[in-house]
Amino acid sequence: MAERGIQLDIIRHIMIVTKPSDHRLIDSTREVAIWLIESYHQIHVYIDHNFKNDYESVISEHENYKNRIHFWSTNETRENIDLIVTLGGDGTVLFSSWMFQRDVPPLLSFHLGSLGFLTLFDFDDHRRVLRNVIEEGGVRINVRMRxxxxxxxxxxxxxxxxxxxxxxxxxxxxxxxxxxxxxxxxxxxxxxxxxxxxxxxxxxxxxxxxxxxxxxxxxxxxxxxxxxxxxxxxxxxxxxxxxxxxxxxxxxxxxxxxxxxxxxxxxxxxxxxxxxxxxxxxxxxxxxxxxxSTYPLLSICRKDPYEDWFRGLSQILNWNHRIPQRPT
CATH class of the missing domain: 2.60.200.30 (Probable inorganic polyphosphate/atp-NAD kinase; domain 2)
Incomplete structure (x- = not known):
């Protein structure tokens, strides 16, 4: 992995990836999708087709949503995606990597509870993080070897x-x-x-x-x-x-x-x-x-990816944690 700063192109197509079997994420996915569409007129959002029935009423009530909410399936090609947003754990990031067997768009991952090695951002802060990525475009990425x-x-x-x-x-x-x-x-x-x-x-x-x-x-x-x-x-x-x-x-x-x-x-x-x-x-x-592989995964990171990694070791694996001995 090499850590570097890059300037993203104008973001127009955002793919949201969540764990399909976890219906608790339906509301979180809808919250992100609607906020993106209402906040940025140029953005199209792509959502798992397994959630399609949950958006029929929203699309029918808002005519402008019809042409900007799209649904993806795992067997489709996705060459026009500018940014992947994952909601869930490290397994969701692995699933996203798996769907893109060639070039992988930059990936921004949010955890909805426990911290993961690959999910660095808290979902509660998703609007601020997304706003910075979309409006400023300058991000630090980890180029992870596949x-x-x-x-x-x-x-x-x-x-x-x-x-x-x-x-x-x-x-x-x-x-x-x-x-x-x-x-x-x-x-x-x-x-x-x-x-x-x-x-x-x-x-x-x-x-x-x-x-x-x-x-x-x-x-x-x-x-x-x-x-x-x-x-x-x-x-x-x-x-x-x-x-x-x-x-x-x-x-x-x-x-x-x-x-x-x-x-x-x-x-x-x-x-x-x-x-x-x-x-x-x-x-x-x-x-x-x-x-x-000649097709690495580009994951958007926080300010210091080294601090992120050691924090993950400590919080996820309890690395080198021990119970302090009583003083003699």
Whole structure:
């Protein structure tokens, strides 16, 4: 992640992303949408189509809303969006990242209760924050590295070599991590780990996590991985319950090309998911190639992103908190 100041273009199209299953957010979403439309005549607002029925009466009562309130679905292209506003937790930010598999518009995240590592602004202060972003345009952003994860299938032919110059069968941009696991099998999964085409090692384990620095406070941390400040463009490799105790987590420079294969000598096949989504099977001989994505996530931050991160460690993880001893 690199932190920098930028000047946004004139904002005309704002996409609001909330957790679809949380109906408590309906009123908050409507509050933001109506305020934006009434305060700024040039702005169009895009809302989750799952909330469409909740806006029919509002649109019918205000003719000028009809052409300025739009509804999006996850399978649509969204090339005209100037700003993403998320209401919810870190999962809502991950969902927003997932919807934009190429260029991601600047993202402004509000939490509605507990602070998150990615949701830095309090919803109670949303009007002031939005006003500053829309009217002034000058913001500080965190350029958060994402991982480009490509699956190459071997079609279960042991004698065939995979052509990595060909098009992958599937490819995803990941903000937090990809996770390879053994599924419901009782045996360990064997994986071959390579860097820049050279084999590093073979790992026998329940699974393997490859995370960004942003994802270092998520699943990787639960599996014993290190905390890495998002300013470091790194790839974290964290084995899950490895057979050898010396198979410790590693931190690799983000510019390296990493591949993980399930060899034909493995007793079982595997599974892989990307930021908790698109879970798919890995057959023997399949390979996943991981590189730094050319499409990072641009998240609008407060004045000091380093202070934000350490504050998150303290308030979310209770990092290094201890009960003071009684004086002797």
């Amino acid at each position: 991982l480009n994860c490509s699956i190459y299938r071997n079609n279960k032919k042991e004698t065939d070599n995979i052509d990595f110059n060909s098009e992958p069968s599937e490819s995803f941009q990941v903000l937090n991590e990809l996770y390879i696991d053994r599924g419901d099998a009782g045996n360990m999964l064997e994986m071959i780990l390579c860097m820049d085409g050279c084999q590093i090692t073979s790992i026998w384990a329940d699974g393997l996590i490859m995370a960004t620095s942003t994802g270092s406070t998520a699943y990787s941390l639960s599996a014993g991985g290190s905390l890495v400040h998002p300013d470091q463009n790194s790839i974290l490799i964290t084995p899950i319950a490895p057979h050898t105790l010396t198979a410790r987590p590693m931190i690799i420079p983000g510019f390296k090309k990493i591949s993980i294969s399930v060899p034909f000598t493995s007793r079982i096949s595997g599974w892989v998911s990307f930021d908790g989504r698109n879970r798919t099977s890995l057959a023997l001989g399949d390979t996943i190639v991981v590189t730094a």
